[in-house]
Amino acid sequence: MRFSRTILALALWAAVFGGTASAQEPNPSPDDTAAMRRELEELKKLLKAQERLFLEKLQALQARLDEVEKARGTTPPAGPAKGEGAAPPAQLAEGAKPGLSPEQKKKLEEEFAKELSKGEKPAGDQPKPGEGATTRTAPLASAGPLKLIDVSFDLLFTGGASTAPEADSRLLQGGDHDPKNRGFTVGNAELTLAGVVDPFFRGDTNIVFKIDDEGETTIELEEAYLTTLSLPANLQAKAGQFYTGFGRLNPQHPHSWSFIDHPVVMSRFFGPDGLRAPGAQLSWLTPLPFYAELLGSIQNAQGGTAFSFRNAPGEEIAGRTLVDRPVRSPADLLYLARLKTSFDPTDELTLVPGLSALFGPNGTGQDTRTEIYGVDFYAKWKPLANDNGFPFLSWQTEALWRRYEAERILVGLADGAAADDTLAVGGQDLDDWGFYSQVVWGFARPWTAGLRYDYAAGEHNEFDLLDTLGVDRRYDSAGDAFRDHRERVSANVTWYPSEFSKLRLQYNWDHASFLPEDDAHSVWLQAEIMFGAHAAHKF
């Protein structure tokens, strides 16, 4: 139909042109004026008809085009303007290339490097040849606005109850983000800000809001640190306030935990907030063919977030009152050494073993020290063809051992005692240990089930004496909630409505000698929401 119309149109055109051609023949008879007029009228009519015909054809074509586009469900990247936008980057890059030989270019770069190093620029931060802006491919139709800061917010909210009285609950749940009340707990409301500062640094900040047992809102600068982006030799530095990179769980934020509470041994060794302090860290990705990372950090050893170390003066540890202990030498800071490795026995199984060691001063005396050693292991199985991350099976275990050198207590002279009994009671090493082992099974999208066993214990220490000031000093680790034998079994089920929210139901069985009946049962339901920038999790 359309074809025949085209032919008709062409035929008409031919007729018109044929007609005009014949009219041009010289024939100046007076009768011809009338004939010419008629012909003119006819021509005008024909033109009108032509116009209509072409308009019709135009509309039909447009309609057909629209139809096809609609059928494809999208507007095709048509049009010369967009076509140009999609042009291959070849021309631009070609045009941007300076007319220099590689030798000339290198020379020039060396010159620039020399010039630049005259400033006070740290050596490691110089861009290497070939990385400069001049050789970068110009972005074409690069999507999205400038990415300056990622902001996200995470809320963990828990409700539930325990058979343990509330006072004991606070001893059972050593972590600050753990539920400690019958009723409701806002365990963690966390604002995360992150962004690339410049070609050399990235910044990360976590500000945590909590509502404590007494209903007071507390704000903590949990982390705020810089990370280098361009150190040479596979090195990376971190500086600011950050979680000490000991083991697997300590540096993790509560929203990535697989249970609603901290394992017993973790809060026992690292206090309610986890081990974090201002300091600096240097890590090195070794050139070995498998993943092996060495990490060392130096941090302050004081404050409640350095629980096993200087902690806060006035706190009680093992019958001693912590003293104010200033930094007199580098030995009064906190040192971490860590080795983290990883192996993939198959495409679907990954193992991540690691070792950590911590050395630092503790607050019982001016020269007393604490050492903590840890072994951690993580294994995860996940089929390649997984549906939104399901199914998977993961196993995580950390075992820790602590030697806490407690200051001796000078003993007063009891009636009839010999003079050389004055010294060295309680000047001892307190040894503690513990582990947790947890299995998380993502059995069906979007459900996971978790099971964890917790164990913590310490060497038995006790004394009962009068010190040189005549004060009765007594300690028995058997009654100490933070040193006595503890066990816990936790089981939970988690439902993830989306990647950005979860509901978790957890049951805890606790065993501790300070409890009225030696054990307690607790049930908690936790909700989490996360909004803002799409977070990426470390493995």
Added chain:
Amino acid sequence: MRPMFRILAAAAFVGAVAFAPAPARAADKVNVVATLPDLGKIAEAVGGDRVNVLSIASGLQDPHFVDPKPSYIVKLRDADLFLLNGLELEVGWVPPLLDGARNPKINPGAAGYVDCSKGIPVIEVPGSGTTRAEGDVHPLGNPHYLTDPLNGKLVAETIAEALKQASPGDAEYFEQRKKEFQSSIDVGLFGKELVEQVGGKKLDRLCRAGELDAFLEKESAGKLGGWLGKMMPIRGRRLVFYHKSYSYFNARFGIQVANYVELKAGIQPGPGHLAELVEQILSEKIPVVATHPYYDEKIPRLVAEKGGAQLVVLPLLVGGVKGADEYLKYFDVITDLLTQAYGK
């Protein structure tokens, strides 16, 4: 004395590791690491024997959900070029890998960081005011552009440019191979006969502008062959898809999506929606339900069975199903599977 010994031991260990012989690597080749096998295959096609290519994700995987395993960090540590799909497809797993790799050559902003979405005409960009009430939407638009073979040509362009910068001495070699790859896509898409008659460049332009049919009709040029020719009998047909992962393919080949199994990205479909879906399939006689190998097959299979439709498992990535292990073969397989599913 003890701390001294410890420090010495640590220093000895560090020294031993630092000076241990590095793993053998071919000296002159460009080390390319790609997030997806599709990008890796295109890099291999363009780079030939002057590149070493490693792909992180397997074709079987959902590229949204790849674990950032430490072993991938080791791959990135040694990379000269890092190819990524971009458009935030890998936002959940690439940042920790780049962070761990400590390789300034491939950091965002460096020449070795190659976002292959550059220059791609992106579709399904969410309008302003869109929230995650719509599910886990991709804020920069649909990232699965490699399902359109013409976009594969643009990616080859981007990769060739990056390779030329990394190894200027091989520029001609890469240019030559890129052209060969691009014309093999033209032949694959339009058929050899038509490409010889009209020329790949012109066909590419017409096809992108949506003017190919009109052109073929008008010029009564050769017969449309290749994947487009093969898909001709089912053009305009409808299907139910699992996720919005084939939008570029569907636009190019004229397949219409009547509905999705996963109504909102990243959110498991509810039974109400699935029942409605079956009803729609029955009442509108939709013949095909399509899914990907990594989605649990139970639900789409049930939907297809109840609706009397054919279930077809299409690869999203190269290597996703048997035989689709090269970028060109991938389209051979997809067009085979779809035409078979429609019974044509």
